[in-house]
Amino acid sequence: MNSLTEENYLKALFNIANIAGEVNVTELSKNLDLKMPTVTSMVKKLAEKKLVHYESYKPLRLTEKGKREAGLIIRKHRLTEMFLVDKMKLGWEDVHDIAEQIEHIKSPVFFEKMDELLGYPKVDPHGSPIPDKNGKVVWKDYNKLSDCNAGETVKLAAVINTSSEFLKFLNAREMHLGLRIKIKAIEPFDKSIVINYGKRHAETLSNVACERLLVEKEG
Amino acid sequence: MNSLTEENYLKALFNIANIAGEVNVTELSKNLDLKMPTVTSMVKKLAEKKLVHYESYKPLRLTEKGKREAGLIIRKHRLTEMFLVDKMKLGWEDVHDIAEQIEHIKSPVFFEKMDELLGYPKVDPHGSPIPDKNGKVVWKDYNKLSDCNAGETVKLAAVINTSSEFLKFLNAREMHLGLRIKIKAIEPFDKSIVINYGKRHAETLSNVACERLLVEKEG
DNA sequence: CGAATTCATTAGTCAAAGCTAATAATAATT
DNA sequence: AATTATTATTAGCTTTGACTAATGAATTCG
Ligand SMILES: [Mn+2]
Ligand SMILES: [Mn+2]
Ligand SMILES: [Mn+2]
Ligand SMILES: [Mn+2]
Numbered sequence: 001m002n003s004l005t006e007e008n009y010l011k012a013l014f015n016i017a018n019i020a021g022e023v024n025v026t027e028l029s030k031n032l033d034l035k036m037p038t039v040t041s042m043v044k045k046l047a048e049k050k051l052v053h054y055e056s057y058k059p060l061r062l063t064e065k066g067k068r069e070a071g072l073i074i075r076k077h078r079l080t081e082m083f084l085v086d087k088m089k090l091g092w093e094d095v096h097d098i099a100e101q102i103e104h105i106k107s108p109v110f111f112e113k114m115d116e117l118l119g120y121p122k123v124d125p126h127g128s129p130i131p132d133k134n135g136k137v138v139w140k141d142y143n144k145l146s147d148c149n150a151g152e153t154v155k156l157a158a159v160i161n162t163s164s165e166f167l168k169f170l171n172a173r174e175m176h177l178g179l180r181i182k183i184k185a186i187e188p189f190d191k192s193i194v195i196n197y198g199k200r201h202a203e204t205l206s207n208v209a210c211e212r213l214l215v216e217k218e219g
Numbered sequence: 220m221n222s223l224t225e226e227n228y229l230k231a232l233f234n235i236a237n238i239a240g241e242v243n244v245t246e247l248s249k250n251l252d253l254k255m256p257t258v259t260s261m262v263k264k265l266a267e268k269k270l271v272h273y274e275s276y277k278p279l280r281l282t283e284k285g286k287r288e289a290g291l292i293i294r295k296h297r298l299t300e301m302f303l304v305d306k307m308k309l310g311w312e313d314v315h316d317i318a319e320q321i322e323h324i325k326s327p328v329f330f331e332k333m334d335e336l337l338g339y340p341k342v343d344p345h346g347s348p349i350p351d352k353n354g355k356v357v358w359k360d361y362n363k364l365s366d367c368n369a370g371e372t373v374k375l376a377a378v379i380n381t382s383s384e385f386l387k388f389l390n391a392r393e394m395h396l397g398l399r400i401k402i403k404a405i406e407p408f409d410k411s412i413v414i415n416y417g418k419r420h421a422e423t424l425s426n427v428a429c430e431r432l433l434v435e436k437e438g
Numbered sequence: 439c440g441a442a443t444t445c446a447t448t449a450g451t452c453a454a455a456g457c458t459a460a461t462a463a464t465a466a467t468t
Numbered sequence: 469a470a471t472t473a474t475t476a477t478t479a480g481c482t483t484t485g486a487c488t489a490a491t492g493a494a495t496t497c498g
Contacts, residue, residue: 038456088332098326107317113307244446257486259447
């Protein structure tokens with residue numbers, strides 16, 4: 001059984017690998033908000049437990065076992081977020097910090113019940129896929145809104161950044177997953193875009209925001 | 220902010236005091252399944268934090284602050300148990316171990332939401348009172364079923380022992396809180412009792428079981 | 439009462455998970 | 469190629485919360 005601390009390392013390794021491919025000690029220590037020597041020694045411990053492939057000065061890689069265990073924690077995290085939003089009526093901007101704690105609860109029946117009550121959801125409230133019972137996860141190949149063209153109509157599928165500031169920013173603009181968005185124009189100057197959606201017309205969104213929104217093209 | 224470990228000590232101190240009045244190091248260490256020197260040193264630390272009154276070789280007592288904080292953790296524990304039974308459809312025999320973990324979650328809004336969704340319950344699934352938002356708790360003065368007399372009709376109000384074996388024992392006999400029980404006879408020999416309830420007639424219950432059932436007399 | 443038993447504390451050790459300071463390896467720049 | 473900068477590791481220290489062994493205090497029993 002892994003400790004809460006070890007679980008957080010596994011999760012971070014999994015998430016960084018998913019975004020950046022390679023995982024180095026610097027990245028991992030920034031992600032966990034720990035100093036590098038702390039991370040080095042824990043990574044060695046995880047290597048002892050066959051959860052991480054470790055060679056000095058080489059990039060860090062989860063083993064298959066490590067990936068599986070990381071995936072299962074992320075499964076609990078995302079199921080929890082879904083439960084908090086769907087069943088407990090909390091806002092999508094409020095659930096991450098709670099899920100960060102509940103993901104460590106040891107109780108298979110608790111999470112199975114959640115899954116059942118939610119009807120076996122495939123994605124969390126931020127559009128991230130929920131790993132299956134073996135910890136396997138597949139991302140659909142969404143496009144960044146910033147990579148779309150004027151004239152296209154797209155559906156908001158996921159948010160990359162899940163900071164509560166960003167989610168509140170979206171709340172203030174009545175933007176939520178599933179929303180249909182028509183791209184009216186893209187400013188060549190700063191790559192900000194002008195969009196129509198819901199009852200809103202000619203709203204402007206910065207490129208910084210668009211890079212954090214994943215969409216599905218209509219078709 | 221208290222650590223998970225400190226919280227478990229406070230809870231244990233609160234619960235033992237509630238049952239036995241006095242709390243000594245031996246009892247506390249048994250309750251927490253720790254060795255006595257471990258407990259002595261933690262109790263000193265809690266005294267530093269003004270949560271416990273401590274004098275060597277004297278019984279342990281929570282301060283007002285300590286009682287309040289203990290009460291608030293027990294509040295979270297019992298709210299959680301209620302939520303797990305009422306909203307998540309888990310059995311009353313399955314919820315304690317999960318609540319034992321969730322009681323340590325740091326998130327006021329999470330527990331406020333629970334409370335709201337449950338309609339501000341006053342007791343947990345085992346009939347124990349849920350402390351208020353100041354950690355205050357009052358036990359109603361129920362009777363033990365073992366202290367009742369033949370001929371009386373009583374309502375099952377709470378269970379003292381919340382071990383899953385005992386609760387499964389009650390499940391098997393279709394006994395649940397709120398049940399009306401008619402006491403037909405009491406065996407002088409072993410103090411076992413014969414009762415009628417629901418669709419069941421002339422069921423026998425040992426004195427050991429009756430001592431763990433709290434009832435309200437009709438009237 | 440005095441001895442034995444039980445209860446509690448002290449002293450010293452350990453593992454987990456963090457830190458700083460110093461050093462070594464790798465990568466990037468001149 | 470040599471220097472500098474970045475990245476990672478080693479060594480050694482700290483805190484938290486456990487433990488055992490030894491000792492001291494309080495209680496109980498003959
Ligand atoms: Mn999250
Ligand atoms: Mn976490
Ligand atoms: Mn309980
Ligand atoms: Mn607990």
